[in-house]
Amino acid sequence: TRPPTVNVLGTDYPTDHMTNISPTIISKLPLKLHTQPSHPLSTLRSLIESHFPTYAHLSSLSPIVTPYHNFDLLSFPADHPGRAVTDSYYVNKDLMLRTHTSAHEVEVFGRGETRWLLTADVYRRDEIDGSHYPVFHQTEGARIVSADTDGMKEIEDDNATLEAHLQRSNIVIEDVPHLSPTNPCQPAHDPKHTGLISKNLKLSLNSLILGLFGGRVGATPENPLRVRWIEANFPWTTPSFEVEVFFRGKWLEILGCGVIYQPTLDNASKYFSPGVKNKLGWAFGLGLERMAMILYSIPDIRLFWSQDPRFLSQFKQGEITTFKPYSKYPACFKDVSFWLPENMNLHDNDFCDLVRDVAGDTVEDVKMMDSFTHPKTSRKSICYRINYRSMDRSLTNDEANIMHALVISRLEDQFRVEIR
């Protein structure tokens, strides 16, 4: 009983067995928080852009992409888990919502851009809690230079300037080697070139991080900003890295990056003209909510979507200020326990999307409390605890009960469960 078409951003698309984009998600697509004047995500975007003044700044690409652009052109293996309908949102089998801004890399290089930033909303199916939301924002950045002495000279000069700047700052960087046996140079590259590009990538990002955090989150000589680089693995870069920032006693991952895998650039010349020849470089993708939560002290990721003037009126475009929390309204916990039909399984992400469609941003968090399979009937039983809490007002118990009853009846209709 699936409708034949689904309307997304004003266009009707045919649906099929892959369609799983939900009304809640569809309602987020037009909002583009990163372009809303004075919104913290928009300020963060513009601060990042002003740190790279000579780069092209893009922020209006459509979130609807092909799996081919989101995965295949970036050398994702055919069986990568990110492709599953439980992890990503599909309009139908041929179109999906981008899961990362890297989905546009090949296209932007194909247009001939050599230094660029791209900020956009990205979509991933996920659990529900204070730091996960199925829509978030990323800024992708990339730089490529010619793979010859001219290109390398440009990088070396830039490295010298950046290094001098960073040495004067209250930042402590835990580094990893530019190249290692577990994070190797690509066959197509000269290790000397790759070393210089890796170094330029690290210096450019350390300088960005210092520009954004330095002086704001207590970067003093006694209490310097701590940043740590770790080896990572992405199908379209090698060597690859992740960066974490130490904040309130925890290491927080804020970005992924690496030296662009040559087939990624080759794909640009294969599918777009004039293409990218004899160039190499780096790319990074950075999560804006994570950074903004730190910089503005925003405690819950749902707040970015709030229309409440007590939230929105606190911010001015271009300025980072500390969020003043208004009172938290009481939580309202409701449990639901049910038996699944025989041989059926229910993915947490399917349950969470169902709850979001009923409760919207009034759901703060969903926890699985219990799950077991009956030894005789081999039916599975699951119990979830939902925390209903509005950010804008006090919920009455009756209101929570109404939402919870709707969650239960949809569970029964859509998944044929038996409530316990």
Ligand code: PHE
């Ligand atoms: N797209 C990656 C992510 O979402 C980040 C990334 C971008 C990694 C560019 C390498 C290069 O995690």
